[in-house]
Amino acid sequence: MTHTTTTGGNPEALRAEVRAWLQQNVPPGWRAAQTGTGQDMFVRSQRDWFTKLVKAGYATPHWSAEWPGGGRSLAEQKVIYEEVARADAPRLILFFVALYHAACTVMEWGSEAQKRQHLPGILEGRVWCQGFSEPNAGSDLASVRTRAERRGDVYVINGQKTWSTLAQFADRCLLLVRTDGSGAPQAGLTYLLLDMKTKGVTVRPIAQITGDDEFSEIFFDDVEVPLSDRVGEEGQGWAVAQSTLASERGLTLVELTQRMRYSLPRIAAIMRERGVADDPALRRELGRLIPKVDAACALADRYLLKRIEGTEAAGDASIVKLAYARTLREFTLLGQRIAGLQGQYREDFIRGGGMETGNWPFDFMNSYNWSIAGGSDEIQRNIIAERLLGMPREPKNWVLA
Structure with a gap:
């Protein structure tokens, strides 16, 4: 499998190439x-779109150079993400964990045998999910309680995970478990690669207020995971998990902020359709929103530039995420206000869309995900205050059952 890129590392030539390819290949309608x-x-449409992107070399620009489409600089990766957003192409929701979390974790921490086993499978369409969050351990991963007891050459898992994206379709799971509860919470975590078809694994989709069932709960009842499926050493799960969470940092927010920017014309179109384009209050709100969207895009661009230059500081990513979450909320709320009563109706949602599909009730409710997922707004503010501004840390009392 080879990718078709011929631009030789020239970002602007790459931009023209990607834009032309997307014009020909984004599924019409x-x-x-x-x-x-x-x-x-x-799922079928996601697999078809994934296959096209892999063959073109645009699904894996962040992978290392020995893989199809890999070896791209961050500047080139940014170009691809911007053009995907501009073209309003479907998001690869089904394969996001596989392409980023799973691939980058295995590349950094996995054994050679694990790399040979899992990386080709991702390119062939294997779906991965993430088993981190639990009912009482969401943003605070140090509170994970799912237990793993080592018995010979296997770990026996008992517990529950929740908010696992599309786990009902997953072949594998990135699983964070507790192997020791006697010391510091972070020191007792271990990282496993779970086969979702293993006996004792039960997946239950979660019905959301939006009508979607994107997330699932996963239950583990005496599930046996081979020792060979451990990533890193026992007790090293916290460090591995931090690498997993960092794998999507920057580029995802570049895409999402750009998608919001390119969706602004939808708001203007709705204003014209409803005959409120001259409403002074709505025009004022739109006027306030546009520079906020531009600012969120600029923050994402600045953060990625700092990563390219190697000057990224702890807390920089949190600034971008917090700005995006707050701006997205205002974006979707203004859409609802302009849509009037129609904006209060429940409509069928668009699968594979971004966070600003134009289905305003769905988009507004979905915007709250970004205030929680990947670290709540409160967590982001703490990170900014403590790690970026050097303010005193909040006192924490760790209690494990």
Whole structure:
């Protein structure tokens, strides 16, 4: 499998190449086709789009150079993400964990045998999910309680995970478990690669207020995981998990902020359609929103530039995430206000869309995800205060059952 890129590391030549490819390959009318559809059709469309991107070399620019499409600089990766956002292409929601969390974790921490086993499978369409969050351990991963007891050459797992994206379709799971509860919470965690078809694994989709079932709960009842499926050493799970969470940092927020920017014309179009384009209050709100969207894009760009230059500081990513979450909320709320009563109706949602599909009730409710997922707004503010501004840390009393 080889990718088709011929730009030789020139970002602007790459931009023209990617833009032309997207014009020819983005599924026409995909938003309408994915509105109100079931998960089966969504999965098929995601697999088709994933296959196209892999063959073109645009699914894995962040992978190392020996892989198809890999070895791209951060500047080149940014170009690809910007053009995908500009083209309003479907998001690879089904394969996001595989392409980023799983691949980058295995590349950095995995054994040679694990790399040979899992990386080719990702390119062939294996789906991964993430088993980090629990009912009482969301943003605070140090509170993970799912237990793993080592018995010979296997770990026996008992516990529960929640908010695992599309786990009902996953072949593998990135699983964070507790192997020791006697010391510091972070020191007792271990990282495993779980086969989701293992006996004792039960997956239950979660019905959301939006009508989607994107997330699932995963239950483990005496699930045996081979010792060979451990990543890193026992008790090193905290460090491995931090690498997993950092794998998407920057580029994802570049794409999402750009998607919001390119969606601004939808708001203007709705204003014209409803005959409120001259409403002074709504025009004022739109006028306030546009520079906030531009600022969120600029923050994401600045953060990525700092990563390219090697000057990234702890807390920089939190600034971008916090700005995006707050701006997205204002974006979707203004859409609802402009849509009027129609903006209060529940409509069929668009599978595979971004966070600003134009289905305002769904988008507004979904915007709250970004205030929680990947670290709540409160967690982000603490990180900024403590790690970036050097303010005193909040006192913490760790209690493990």
